[in-house]
Amino acid sequence: MSKLANEPDSAAHKKEAFRLLVKNTLERRLFYIPSFKIYGGVAGLYDYGPWGCAVETNLINLWRQHFVMEEDMFEIRCPCVTPEVVLKASGHVDKFTDLMVKDEVTGDCHRADHLLKNFLNDILAKDAKITAEKKKEILTDLASLDEFTGPELGAKIKAYNIKAPDTGNEVSEPYPFNLMFATTIGPTGLVPGYMRPETAQGIFVNFKDLYYENGNKLPFAAAQIGSAFRNEIAPRQGPMRVREFTLAEIEHFVNPYDKSHPKFKDVAHLEFFLFPRAEQTGLKDHVKTCIGDAVAKGIVDNETLGYFIARTYLFLTGIGINKEQLRFRQHLQNEMAHYAQDCWDAEIECSYGWFECVGLADRSAFDLKAHTSKSGVELVAHEVFDKPKDVEQLTIVPNKKILGKVFRKDQKILSESLESMTEAEALALKAELEEKEKTIYRVCTTGQEFELTKEMVTISQQVVKTHGRNFTPSVIEPSFGVGRIMYCLYEHCFYTRPYTPGEQVSSVFRFPPLIAPIKCTVFPLIQRKILNYKAELISNSLTRVGVSNKMDVTGRSIGKRYARTDEVGIPFAITVDFNEGVTVRERDSKQQIRVPDGEVVDVVRDLANGSRPWAEATSSYQVVLVPDAEAES
Structure with missing residues (x-):
């Protein structure tokens, strides 16, 4: 697929035809199904069929292994229904x-x-x-x-x-x-709530307990996988834009004064496509860049953000996303949330164009400060110094008497907002008030604007000697849209090949074995009790060692059975015949090897979990040379 927007009309038609072919295969083989189809369906809602569920499960398991286990993260699960007060504090009620x-x-x-x-x-x-x-x-x-x-x-x-x-x-x-689905909690209807638009807020409100569980030490990370809901205005791009979807989100809490990462050196050498804002505003294209250089030059704000960008690249390419159709696009300055230090989107090119599938942001301390302000519970960390230090302490004191007289009932929300400012925001406000004596201040959670004068707030800094300090941690947030990644993976893994010479073509998904919905099919060559019995023994043995598999004892020809399993991306097939041993077939090469009965389970297990490449298997066992017409018809 072309990476340029200005492609000729014929290329656009080819892209549309490709999308239609993929869509028809996915729906016909029940990877996904329009929800409530017998009632006409509802735009933006999809069911996952058997194969789609299996791919999603494998993707999430690999995500857990790649991120949660590798980084020793906490994993939590929070309710989908969220009280309004939580999403009011986060700004979603007013600004989502x-x-x-x-x-x-x-x-x-x-x-x-x-x-x-x-x-x-x-x-x-x-x-x-x-x-x-x-x-x-x-x-x-x-x-x-x-x-x-x-x-x-x-x-x-x-x-x-x-x-x-x-x-x-x-x-x-x-x-x-507003994109949130509103609801009420309880029979009286007096407690307003929403279906959560993201999973992150559940982690933020649990920060205090998670910090304690981590021994009151930073950095640490918490992850959550679950459903989120957005009432999309007009979802017209298939499963890429839906109203209920699965998110896998990480909140990595870090000291704002030290955003280095001990494992950044392990990924600093990686090169992949970055699309910094300078290239975007200059109407240039994305460029292959070493992530170590991007952090060193300040293109990416800090090591921890750079580390997660690189780890995201490794994850996406590892599950089968084409690295030539993957880029990390930096948010433009006015596009970023006002509180963000830096934001990048992992965009994957598919037939719908470039689509954001992962968001990676340094959200600074905004979320914890917002929930501290709204709940009254301090969500802070403590740092103990090796020896006493002279530390500048910032104090923000709203003059509530004057604010109350001028702004009346809005005094409380204005005071809370002023007190939760970051140091940079407070110093900028102080400088502006000293220069102009009055300025417009905007409350980010509500969007309200107030004209402030010097008398309304006192902002000062003083140096004190201290043995430690409390601070609000910053958070680095990688947020993965599981459904979008899956759809792009389907397109990147899809191809067609001749089924019969010069006639039909068959569809194939070239999923890596770890992502494939199941790993192996087991076929008796023909319907005979002795062959069915042997196939069943092999299938049961594979199940016992954790290799997902499916037996096919239909009366179809072996070629048609191969084609049906290729179409859902199953990488290996075992065929049981009357000879000693069995044949093991690999999906993409269509090669077959002869493996002894006593070794087949171990061989397929190693092939399926990626510990043994197919090339090694073909060098260890006899390759069976069977013409396509005989093997596939």
């Missing part, structure tokens, strides 16, 4: 929105940025006569999509004269739509 427009005639809703993005990509794909100046303008707008405010997005939609898809009707001005 997308900009939406409505068809002025039908009332159909469309996500405004997607409407503009699709329109501009269509121009690039289909208009061969586009001028260089117009092309540059379009590419600039595409690069700036995430930065546009509502009015700016509305102005762009008008400037390009964009209408509602399908109907051609005028669309409304963009307006915010």
